[in-house]
Amino acid sequence: MTNMTIYDISEKAGVSIATVSRVLNGSSNVSEKTKKKVLDVIHQYEYTPNAFARGLGLNSMNTIGLLCADSSDLYLAKAIYNIEQLLRQNGYDSILCCSGYELESKKKAMNLLITKKVDSVICIGSNYIYEKEEDNQYIVDAAAQVPVMLLNAALDAPNVYSIVSDDFTSMYEATLQLIHSGVEDILYFYNSTSYSGKRKLAGYRVAMEENNLLKSGNLIQFYTGSHEDIHAMANQLLKAQKKGLKFNAVIASDDNLAMAALKYAQLAGLRIPEDFSVIGYNNSLLATCSNPELTSIDNKLETLCQHLIVTLMGVLGGNEMPKKTIFSGELITRGTTPKK
């Protein structure tokens, strides 16, 4: 029998609703005898408390809001999965909201989550933080209500906690390594000016400039099309080459773009890695699918997620927690870069 109330149970068990409530919430002030009596009835009727009523009283549903631009993005999807699991292990449920990439729709999604009385919201992906300070106001506003966790992005504001991978250093070192192996005309291929997007670009840029290799601004190529349209990406590289741009390597801000670089090389008849090198980012499934397999930067997503949840649980538990945590990435060398 379902849809029973606490009154039904109290009646069947011959106690008051307060006692039932105490048993339900594990209060210590109940005698073992009555506790057992109540529990028996509860199990017998498979009673489960009404979450709304509980929420109304407590103003919380033990639910965390998950915000992500696009759950079909390989990287974000993986993050969602990890976070979801970890939350459940900690007794929390999650509500997912796919907000899309526009600021306005992000604001809307954020509000929706807040309306739902989530205990915190986790922004998954660096695209939630913008360059202009004013564009991040919606995060600050939300943080006035509940703690806001940022995965792969950072913002210095009250009640906002950032967990990031050190994209700058990862990219810097990957670029340097490629340079040291003798490759000089390295094109940077990216599609996001988000927090992490800028950090990555900076890592590449600094490494190149330190070696006086950033000869042309065209070596930095921004792609604006669909995240899944490998052909469009590859065409952009092809076009750049036809315009006379010289490059014999591509460092990409994600593995999708790197796949396109591989495709470009194939169309241009270049041998990998002899004539042409490619480095991706995220170390996703794509990296082991391609031929040759893709050298890619692993930014330790699982570690980030774990730490995010640890931090969140600390915050919800009323503890002082670090406002920003930084992890290091790691270059996974495979077949698209020259062997040392």
Add this chain to the structure above:
Amino acid sequence: MTNMTIYDISEKAGVSIATVSRVLNGSSNVSEKTKKKVLDVIHQYEYTPNAFARGLGLNSMNTIGLLCADSSDLYLAKAIYNIEQLLRQNGYDSILCCSGYELESKKKAMNLLITKKVDSVICIGSNYIYEKEEDNQYIVDAAAQVPVMLLNAALDAPNVYSIVSDDFTSMYEATLQLIHSGVEDILYFYNSTSYSGKRKLAGYRVAMEENNLLKSGNLIQFYTGSHEDIHAMANQLLKAQKKGLKFNAVIASDDNLAMAALKYAQLAGLRIPEDFSVIGYNNSLLATCSNPELTSIDNKLETLCQHLIVTLMGVLGGNEMPKKTIFSGELITRGTTPKK
């Protein structure tokens, strides 16, 4: 100012809470004048109704539960994304639960959703339906409470609605086409015995048997490892070949497995498609990443999702809706199969 109640608003606007409630819910029985007055106050104070209180009264939160085994699966993630968007367009929110692949954890996740008083639950992916009838009881039980929607799976039970792609026919025709182009030793590579998994296998099997080509049971290879471990998959094929199994084509039950087949061909030094053909399933991002690009079956995920939502909205609106809807897939021919 946040955390205001309907009482605060009614006071400021000089009306009763009932009138505020009416304005909130768009009831027609309010004069334009008072309506505007109330709306002004609401906007001024940025008041938003408490979702719990509303839920308590209505016993609904306009929320749909999404059940999916693993949101990091490329295919499932895409489905989630589509469904999420469509639901929001229809004024519904969604709660995602990643259940994992074990029956027990699926039952738990299903119960959690029901406890949350969702208005319906959508099971995303064929793995929610099992061969044994008793293993599907949890679906039947859930359907006693709220309508259950099945994406890519089917179950004949009250209040359960199935939206499926005709996997049997898709696979049958793809196999036939490969046979007609002169390929005979076709290996079937799969990793799921779910509803749709069985239908796909059957399509292959019938096509092969009709042509007397299913010479060895070993031509049907079941893979049990991780969905993401391309190397393990490829190794299984390599091992089969070394054991003397003869095959010059692989039809896979998803694109991941097909990627592994491509990798196998490369390791075995086979030319594609001259010596070796591959057909995948899902027409995912992977299909355009590989080299050569993968011939794959598109099962029209977006169409399925759209129809699922249309059906769900019908059901929630109290209309009679079809219990089972079937769509056709389409073979997208690319570089891994012989040109006609």
Add this chain to the structure above:
DNA sequence: TTGAAAGCGCTAACAC
């Protein structure tokens, strides 16, 4: 250790 009762914020039936 237990019970009675006052909310929590909203909706909807009913009265005016």
Add this chain to the structure above:
DNA sequence: GTGTTAGCGCTTTCAA
């Protein structure tokens, strides 16, 4: 067209 009021099911003081 508007107001009054009785729930919705639970948690939590406060008394006993």
